[in-house]
Amino acid sequence: MFHAKELTVSSRGRGFTDITADVQRAVAESGARQGLCTVFLHHTSASLLLCENADPDVRRDLESFFSRLVKDGDPLFVHDAEGPDDMPAHVRTVLTQNALNIPVKDGRADLGTWQGVYVWEHRTSPHRRRVTVSVVS
Structure with a gap:
């Protein structure tokens, strides 16, 4: 079984947006009891x-x-087409990650007690970010 849901995440500029509840909803909607959840961000500056x-x-x-x-x-940095935070945002993205794999157990993303899933915006201005949550069971 495969299920995918696309999320739109609005940032207020540089910083973190908690999407844990959205990921948990997508897993629940999939109906999967066991499996793997992949969260993928479709951008190069977050x-x-x-x-x-x-x-x-x-x-x-x-x-x-x-x-x-x-x-x-x-x-x-030479690449500054969109301002002084342009290339630094790309470097930050390369040093971090744009996909997460989370096990699904008992119909939920099996996160640890103190774990949350965040979109980390690296640009200083607000952006709308596309995230796909895929569940395979």
Whole structure:
């Protein structure tokens, strides 16, 4: 059995959007009891993150680390067609991931106690991001 659902995620600019509940709904709608859920982001300037969901300081610290690691407007980068955050957003995406695989158990995405699924927007302006949740059982 295969089931896919497309989500549209609106970001407010650089930062994290929790899509855990949307992923859980897509798994439930699939009717699968056991299997594998793949979450795929169709963009090159945002990424997916399986991260601590209890303490928002974890995500703040990740953003602080990446801001230091990949600076907006760094003269190293030639590609700046859409502004000083353009190439840094691409680098951040390459260093992270655009797909997650999560086991399905008892009709739910089998996440750990403190795990959440996030779209991590790397651009400074708001964007609409397309995410496909696929379930195979």
